[in-house]
Amino acid sequence: xxxxxxxxxxxxxxxxxxxxxxxxxxxxxxxxxxxxxxxxxxxxxxxxxxxxxxxxxxxxxxxxxxxxxxxxxxxxxxxxxxxxxxxxxxxxxxxxxxxxxxxxxxxxxxxxxxxxxxxxxxxxxxxxxxxxxxxxxxxxxxxxxxxxxxxxxxxxxxxxxxxxxxxxxxxxxxxxxxxxxxxxxxxxxxxxxxxxxxxxxxxxxxxxxxxxxxxxxxxxxxxxxxxxxxxxxxxxxxxxxxxxxxxxxxxxxxxxxxxxxxxxxxxxxxxxxxxxxxxxxxxxx
Amino acid sequence: xxxxxxxxxxxxxxxxxxxxxxxxxxxxxxxxxxxxxxxxxxxxxxxxxxxxxxxxxxxxxxxxxxxxxxxxxxxxxxxxxxxxxxxxxxxxxxxxxxxxxxxxxxxxxxxxxxxxxxxxxxxxxxxxxxxxxxxxxxxxxxxxxxxxxxxxxxxxxxxxxxxxxxxxxxxxxxxxxxxxxxxxxxxxxxxxxxxxxxxxxxxxxxxxxxxxxxxxxxxxxxxxxxxxxxxxxxxxxxxxxxxxxxxxxxxxxxxxxxxxxxxxxxxxxxxxxxxxxxxxxxxxxxxxxxxxxxxxxxxxxxxxxxxxxxxxxxxxxxxxxxxxxxxxxxxxxxxxxxxxxxxxxxxxxxxxxxxxxxxxxxxxxxxxxx
Amino acid sequence: xxxxxxxxxxxxxxxxxxxxxxxxxxxxxxxxxxxxxxxxxxxxxxxxxxxxxxxxxxxxxxxxxxxxxxxxxxxxxxxxxxxxxxxxxxxxxxxxxxxxxxxxxxxxxxxxxxxxxxxxxxxxxxxxxxxxxxxxxxxxxxxxxxxxxxxxxxxxxxxxxxxxxxxxxxxxxxxxxxxxxxxxxxxxxxxxxxxxxxxxxxxxxxxxxxxxxxxxxxxxxxxxxxxxxxxxxxxxxxxxxxxxxxxxxxxxxxxxxxxxxxxxxxxxxxxxxxxxxxxxxxxxxxxxxxxx
Numbered sequence: 001x002x003x004x005x006x007x008x009x010x011x012x013x014x015x016x017x018x019x020x021x022x023x024x025x026x027x028x029x030x031x032x033x034x035x036x037x038x039x040x041x042x043x044x045x046x047x048x049x050x051x052x053x054x055x056x057x058x059x060x061x062x063x064x065x066x067x068x069x070x071x072x073x074x075x076x077x078x079x080x081x082x083x084x085x086x087x088x089x090x091x092x093x094x095x096x097x098x099x100x101x102x103x104x105x106x107x108x109x110x111x112x113x114x115x116x117x118x119x120x121x122x123x124x125x126x127x128x129x130x131x132x133x134x135x136x137x138x139x140x141x142x143x144x145x146x147x148x149x150x151x152x153x154x155x156x157x158x159x160x161x162x163x164x165x166x167x168x169x170x171x172x173x174x175x176x177x178x179x180x181x182x183x184x185x186x187x188x189x190x191x192x193x194x195x196x197x198x199x200x201x202x203x204x205x206x207x208x209x210x211x212x213x214x215x216x217x218x219x220x221x222x223x224x225x226x227x228x229x230x231x232x233x234x235x236x237x238x239x240x241x242x243x244x245x246x247x248x249x250x251x252x253x254x255x256x257x258x259x260x261x262x263x264x265x266x267x268x269x270x271x272x273x274x275x276x277x278x279x280x281x282x283x284x285x
Numbered sequence: 286x287x288x289x290x291x292x293x294x295x296x297x298x299x300x301x302x303x304x305x306x307x308x309x310x311x312x313x314x315x316x317x318x319x320x321x322x323x324x325x326x327x328x329x330x331x332x333x334x335x336x337x338x339x340x341x342x343x344x345x346x347x348x349x350x351x352x353x354x355x356x357x358x359x360x361x362x363x364x365x366x367x368x369x370x371x372x373x374x375x376x377x378x379x380x381x382x383x384x385x386x387x388x389x390x391x392x393x394x395x396x397x398x399x400x401x402x403x404x405x406x407x408x409x410x411x412x413x414x415x416x417x418x419x420x421x422x423x424x425x426x427x428x429x430x431x432x433x434x435x436x437x438x439x440x441x442x443x444x445x446x447x448x449x450x451x452x453x454x455x456x457x458x459x460x461x462x463x464x465x466x467x468x469x470x471x472x473x474x475x476x477x478x479x480x481x482x483x484x485x486x487x488x489x490x491x492x493x494x495x496x497x498x499x500x501x502x503x504x505x506x507x508x509x510x511x512x513x514x515x516x517x518x519x520x521x522x523x524x525x526x527x528x529x530x531x532x533x534x535x536x537x538x539x540x541x542x543x544x545x546x547x548x549x550x551x552x553x554x555x556x557x558x559x560x561x562x563x564x565x566x567x568x569x570x571x572x573x574x575x576x577x578x579x580x581x582x583x584x585x586x587x588x589x590x591x592x593x594x595x596x597x598x599x600x601x602x603x604x605x606x607x608x609x610x611x612x613x614x615x616x617x618x619x620x621x622x623x624x625x626x627x628x629x630x631x632x633x634x635x636x637x638x639x640x641x642x643x644x645x646x647x648x649x650x651x652x653x654x655x
Numbered sequence: 656x657x658x659x660x661x662x663x664x665x666x667x668x669x670x671x672x673x674x675x676x677x678x679x680x681x682x683x684x685x686x687x688x689x690x691x692x693x694x695x696x697x698x699x700x701x702x703x704x705x706x707x708x709x710x711x712x713x714x715x716x717x718x719x720x721x722x723x724x725x726x727x728x729x730x731x732x733x734x735x736x737x738x739x740x741x742x743x744x745x746x747x748x749x750x751x752x753x754x755x756x757x758x759x760x761x762x763x764x765x766x767x768x769x770x771x772x773x774x775x776x777x778x779x780x781x782x783x784x785x786x787x788x789x790x791x792x793x794x795x796x797x798x799x800x801x802x803x804x805x806x807x808x809x810x811x812x813x814x815x816x817x818x819x820x821x822x823x824x825x826x827x828x829x830x831x832x833x834x835x836x837x838x839x840x841x842x843x844x845x846x847x848x849x850x851x852x853x854x855x856x857x858x859x860x861x862x863x864x865x866x867x868x869x870x871x872x873x874x875x876x877x878x879x880x881x882x883x884x885x886x887x888x889x890x891x892x893x894x895x896x897x898x899x900x901x902x903x904x905x906x907x908x909x910x911x912x913x914x915x916x917x918x919x920x921x922x923x924x925x926x927x928x929x930x931x932x933x934x935x936x937x938x939x940x941x942x943x944x945x946x947x
Contacts, residue, residue, distance in 0.1 A: 268761075
């Protein structure tokens with residue numbers, strides 16, 4: 001059904017090629033760099049084929065770096081762990097808080113519900129610093145400054161609106177009669193929620209959870225402002241890396257690769273859910 | 286003690302009052318068909334009884350006890366929805382077993398198989414709902430409603446989404462099936478034939494009120510108003526605006542210049558038009574010499590399964606449908622005579638539509654309306 | 656009956672979180688109306704709209720506004736163009752297209768701050784691959800993020816790299832959800848392709864385009880990660896956008912009041928934009944679903 005001229009086909013192929021190169025080359029190049037020593041990196045012209053080394057990764061993972069100026073302790077693995085812990089916990093908390101709320105907003109029309117839903121939505125669009133800056137002062141006073149709990153609480157700003165918004169749409173798409181039938185069969189409200197509503201909304205919950213995890217992991221400014229040194233996730237940690245003395249570019253590249261590997265892997269593995277989440281349930285399936 | 290009773294139930298949605306004042310009493314074990322056009326509130330009625338909605342005022346009782354403070358899962362009701370409402374992520378077996386598992390029955394297999402066999406879906410029990418045909422889905426929904434042996438069964442137009450052939454079969458099988466269960470049944474339908482086949486009594490609803498509540502015979506032969514007469518019967522009842530005349534022979538109406546006597550019509554107000562209802566089967570082709578034979582012209586004839594319907598025209602211009610059993614001979618066109626069985630003629634008030642009782646001995650003031 | 660109470664019970668935890676967010680927000684409003692500098696605590700006092708006045712009369716603030724607007728317009732504009740073009744190229748659900756689309760999502764999955772780092776490495780004058788590549792065409796000494804004239808360009812470039820896939824993914828989903836009949840009919844009637852595109856495709860795609868653009872507008876004008884990681888707002892103030900300015904005002908100049916005021920101005924802009932979106936969300940969703 002396509003009568004495109006050969007010229008057009010060529011144009012399309014070239015255009016697509018350029019686009020693919022533009023978007024994928026940086027990742028490819030940094031991965032390459034992470035396997036290079038400093039000498040290899042600084043060589044001009046740069047070479048695509050070289051003998052790779054694992055020394056950068058070894059240094060990061062072992063946490064120890066021998067440089068010309070002596071030995072340096074690297075806390076990057078700790079950053080990685082922080083990222084993992086913070087993101088996972090925040091998403092889990094947001095799911096526990098958000099899924100029931102999404103159900104309430106979907107099934108019941110109550111004034112407070114509309115207000116909360118709207119507030120959550122406004123949060124999604126509000127400048128983070130507006131909340132974070134006063135919060136940083138507040139945290140100092142109430143002692144949440146150097147805690148994971150404080151960060152998980154604040155990460156709800158990222159995760160909760162997304163989960164409520166996406167999952168609500170999925171609950172609304174379930175025919176209420178199915179839930180009514182289950183109640184009439186003799187099941188309680190809670191059983192209906194857990195055995196009917198939640199399983200049927202599973203794609204939405206998965207999409208929302210996945211997306212929240214990625215956004216939480218990729219977050220920078222929250223931890224920058226509210227996190228203390230030992231609670232920093234990789235995003236802030238990597239930046240600090242760059243300014244530390246004695247770090248080689250290869251290690252920076254390796255740190256970058258380790259930072260983006262989890263989200264890229266997740267995205268590839270669960271891309272179906274990703275598209276659903278990103279289009280915010282606007283298009284199903 | 287009545288199986289189910291609604292007392293002065295009122296329900297409004299926003300500004301729209303669906304039920305101003307609804308009362309109904311159904312005997313224990315009785316099968317009642319709820320019949321009415323779409324929008325009259327039949328489905329809402331079932332949902333109020335099931336507990337999906339709460340009435341704004343009034344009471345609903347089962348076996349004499351109010352159930353208003355009981356959540357849907359405590360009312361001991363089985364319900365089959367019009368759109369089946371099967372659980373898409375469970376097999377047909379699990380769908381049917383759901384009421385049993387709710388009540389702690391850990392080994393429902395026997396029960397489920399039994400009822401699936403009764404409804405002839407035992408070979409598809411392991412399938413998911415999306416793999417079932419509409420007919421199978423309907424029977425699964427029915428099985429699910431029945432398996433818990435509920436005291437009250439609510440069936441919301443279960444045959445609506447099923448193809449015509451299956452609907453016809455089920456119309457014969459369903460009453461038989463339901464008789465095997467000792468439950469009070471409310472069956473909502475828009476098809477009058479289903480209503481008549483299924484119910485011990487029929488409640489005819491229109492715009493949130495019950496216009497007539499009686500046996501199929503009462504509804505058919507003594508409809509409370511002209512609307513009900515029109516809804517029941519195929520082909521539709523012939524309706525004519527005629528003015529009864531009175532002379533020394535009694536009261537009669539005039540068709541094609543022929544006087545048709547109205548027995549017991551002495552109480553009728555003459556000099557005023559009323560709506561006369563003549564069911565096609567009440568008219569028959571007769572010989573010209575039969576008393577009160579009405580000359581007509583046969584215009585068309587249509588065979589309709591077990592009967593033949595003729596369109597005839599009187600000399601005064603009225604068009605009537607006459608139906609006769611197939612095989613009975615009658616002129617297919619041209620001049621003919623028809624006779625009216627006066628005992629089965631219906632009269633209605635032209636403005637209100639209510640039926641006017643003809644013979645005091647027979648009529649019982651329009652069936653029972655509540 | 657606990658049926659009444661249930662919805663409130665279910666949303667209570669979410670409500671608590673909401674309150675936990677509204678409180679700092681209200682405090683921010685409060686601060687914005689104060690002369691409040693952490694280094695000069697004894698000068699703290701209520702000055703109502705004094706901060707705002709000083710902002711709107713300061714040329715630095717207007718520079719921030721200009722930079723933010725330039726940033727937003729260029730990023731969203733180019734991303735829309737690129738995203739739409741790519742979506743059109745990948746419109747048909749062939750295996751190649753699907754794989755390409757997934758791969759093209761990857762930049763969106765990287766943390767924007769990390770993306771800045773990546774581009775920083777690539778634009779390093781010494782060994783950066785990009786510096787090398789453009790030197791091959793005769794451009795030497797391109798300062799990328801180190802010069803006030805080119806820094807904005809550089810951060811815009813990073814933003815385009817990260818966020819174009821967002822628009823792309825939304826528009827691919829939209830294009831694939833469009834009903835086929837209008838297009839088949841147009842083809843049967845021999846309607847020229849440009850006409851089909853501008854009068855059929857584009858209008859039907861509008862809900863998705865508007866959704867994508869609104870989202871990006873709101874996010875772009877409050878961009879922090881990319882710019883902070885790359886230039887911290889510099890060199891000078893050439894990449895100083897709203898949130899970066901507010902951040903520096905708070906942590907570098909410890910001027911809480913002024914920082915809050917900048918954020919309040921930003922918030923008004925994003926609030927208005929988000930209102931437009933929320934008001935139309937249902938309608939957009941229905942139109943999008945209606946197109947399915």
